[in-house]
Amino acid sequence: MELNVEDLRVNIGSTEIVKGISLKGESHKFTGLLGPNGSGKSTLLKAIYRVLKPSGGVVLMNGKDISLISEKERAKNMAVVSQFNQVSFEFTVKEIVMMGRTPHKRRLEQETIEDYEIVSDALKKVGMESYSKRKFSTLSGGEKQRIILARALAQQPKILILDEPTNHLDIKYQLQVLSIVKQLDICVVAALHDLSLASMFCDTIYMLKDGRVMGQGKPEEVITTEMIRDIYDVSASVAIDEKTGQLAIQYMIS
Numbered sequence: 374m375e376l377n378v379e380d381l382r383v384n385i386g387s388t389e390i391v392k393g394i395s396l397k398g399e400s401h402k403f404t405g406l407l408g409p410n411g412s413g414k415s416t417l418l419k420a421i422y423r424v425l426k427p428s429g430g431v432v433l434m435n436g437k438d439i440s441l442i443s444e445k446e447r448a449k450n451m452a453v454v455s456q457f458n459q460v461s462f463e464f465t466v467k468e469i470v471m472m473g474r475t476p477h478k479r480r481l482e483q484e485t486i487e488d489y490e491i492v493s494d495a496l497k498k499v500g501m502e503s504y505s506k507r508k509f510s511t512l513s514g515g516e517k518q519r520i521i522l523a524r525a526l527a528q529q530p531k532i533l534i535l536d537e538p539t540n541h542l543d544i545k546y547q548l549q550v551l552s553i554v555k556q557l558d559i560c561v562v563a564a565l566h567d568l569s570l571a572s573m574f575c576d577t578i579y580m581l582k583d584g585r586v587m588g589q590g591k592p593e594e595v596i597t598t599e600m601i602r603d604i605y606d607v608s609a610s611v612a613i614d615e616k617t618g619q620l621a622i623q624y625m626i627s
């Protein structure tokens with residue numbers, strides 16, 4: 374399943390925040406959105422998952438205008454891990470992850486053994502299986518983030534939208550979460566801040582500034598000394614590490 378965003382515009386009040394962005398999230402590909410604070414990444418994602426209504430353009434899910442698809446149908450195919458998830462603190466971890474199964478069930482339908490297996494598998498994947506009875510409110514920021522990801526995994530989406538999915542996580546879990554997402558081998562569109570991690574996991578990167586796409590392509594095409602200077606106003610040297618073959622970024626304080 375793929376996602377096409379065509380000339381999307383989003384206004385907040387009288388200000389245009391997203392100024393005509395087009396992008397493609399392909400099946401089996403990890404697409405990253407990078408850009409400075411306030412460049413419009415979250416606003417763009419919110420318009421994709423319909424928390425915000427665009428003022429222009431269209432979002433297509435497998436060629437279908439997403440605004441014409443029912444919420445339930447959309448949730449069967451698309452899961453979202455956003456920065457500020459509204460989760461009631463009364464629920465246990467297991468109950469929260471079970472909520473991921475809702476779009477796949479009829480009204481008042483009981484959970485099946487398969488649902489419990491999917492939930493337990495999702496908790497295992499994020500390394501949180503021993504927390505299933507804990508109240509969500511008692512978890513640390515990083516633990517909460519992994520549970521929200523587990524809920525998205527239990528949803529078994531074909532498109533996964535992530536808004537800074539690693540911002541509370543230590544480096545081990547940043548790598549773990551992005552590896553899990555990569556291994557899902559579905560269409561992933563993620564706003565990220567860390568350029569090194571983005572270069573490791575993304576197949577395609579869109580670089581945003583001031584609500585526009587300033588560059589797109591493979592990580593090594595987009596994450597360059599020039600781009601980092603132009604977009605972030607930061608001096609950096611970017612090289613390919615001979616041992617690992619990965620991009621090595623060194624920042625310089627001017």
Ligand SMILES: Nc1ncnc2c1ncn2[C@@H]1O[C@H](COP(=O)(O)OP(=O)(O)OP(=O)(O)O)[C@@H](O)[C@H]1O
Nearest residue numbers: 385386390408409410411412413414415416417564
């Ligand atoms: N509800 C709102 N009311 C007013 N301005 C808003 C609102 N939501 C977003 N903005 C503004 O829109 C711009 C883009 O914000 P957005 O959150 O999309 O950026 P971002 O690239 O995700 O930033 P960050 O990396 O800091 O999370 C910012 O200038 C922000 O202040």
